[in-house]
Amino acid sequence: MHPDLAPRHADCLLFDWDGTLVDSQYANYRAMAAVLAPEGVVLEQEWFDARTGLSSAEMIRVLVEERALTPSRPVELLVADRDELFLTQAHAVRPHREVLRVVEAMHGLVPMAVASGGARRVIEETLRHQPFREHFDTLVTRDDVRRGKPAPDIFLLAAERLAAHPSRCTVYEDSDEGIEAARAAGMTVIDVRPYTAARP
Incomplete structure (x- = not known):
C-alpha cells in the first residue's frame, strides 16, 4: 500500500x-457517447472526464441545459440504455x-x-x-x-x-x-x- x-x-x-x-472511465464514456449520438450529441471525452462525479442522469441534465438540447426520450430512458450498454463491458472492467x-x-x-x-x-x-x-x-x-x-x-x-x-x-x-x-x-x-x- x-x-x-x-x-x-x-x-x-x-x-x-x-x-x-x-x-x-473509458467504458462509461463509450456507453454514454453511444446513447447520446442518436440525439445529435457529439460527446467529447474531455467534457465527460471533467464531470465524472455526477450520476449519469445528472450529467445528461447538465448537458441538456448547457447545449439547449431537447432529448427525444426522457432522461431516465437514456440512462437505462446507457447502463445496458455499459453492462455488456462489465466483465472487462x-x-x-x-x-x-x-x-x-x-x-x-x-x-x-x-x-x-x-x-x-x-x-x-x-x-x-x-x-x-x-x-x-x-x-x-x-x-x-x-x-x-x-x-x-x-x-x-x-x-x-x-x-x-x-x-x-x-x-x-x-x-x-x-x-x-x-x-x-x-x-x-x-x-x-x-x-x-x-x-x-
Whole structure:
C-alpha cells in the first residue's frame, strides 16, 4: 500500500466506485457517447472526464441545459440504455491497483463500504467480476438517497450503516464532486487521482 493512501485513525473506509476502485472511465464514456449520438450529441471525452462525479442522469441534465438540447426520450430512458450498454463491458472492467492494495490490506481490520453515485444494478454486476467482491460490508448508491454527490448523503448513509461517526470515516475519491461531498459529510478524504492516473 502506498503510504499516502494509508488511512489514519479511521473507524471505517468508504470507497467511491468509478475511477476510484475500478478503472471504468473509458467504458462509461463509450456507453454514454453511444446513447447520446442518436440525439445529435457529439460527446467529447474531455467534457465527460471533467464531470465524472455526477450520476449519469445528472450529467445528461447538465448537458441538456448547457447545449439547449431537447432529448427525444426522457432522461431516465437514456440512462437505462446507457447502463445496458455499459453492462455488456462489465466483465472487462479492472480494479485500480493502488486502491486494490488498500482494500486488501484493510480487509477484516475496519468496516468498509462502496459509496457511489452510480446505479446499484450496474455496480453489483461489475463488482461480481472483481477480486475484492467479498471485501465490503455494505454498498450505498445513488438509488439509496435523495441527493447525489456533491451532497454528502451517500457518505452519511454509508457511515450510518457501518455504525461509524462521520468524523471517524476516511473516504477514497477521484472527483471534485466526491471530495466536496466527503468534506460536507465531515469526513477525511484521500484523493486517489495521483495514484490511479494512467502512466506512460
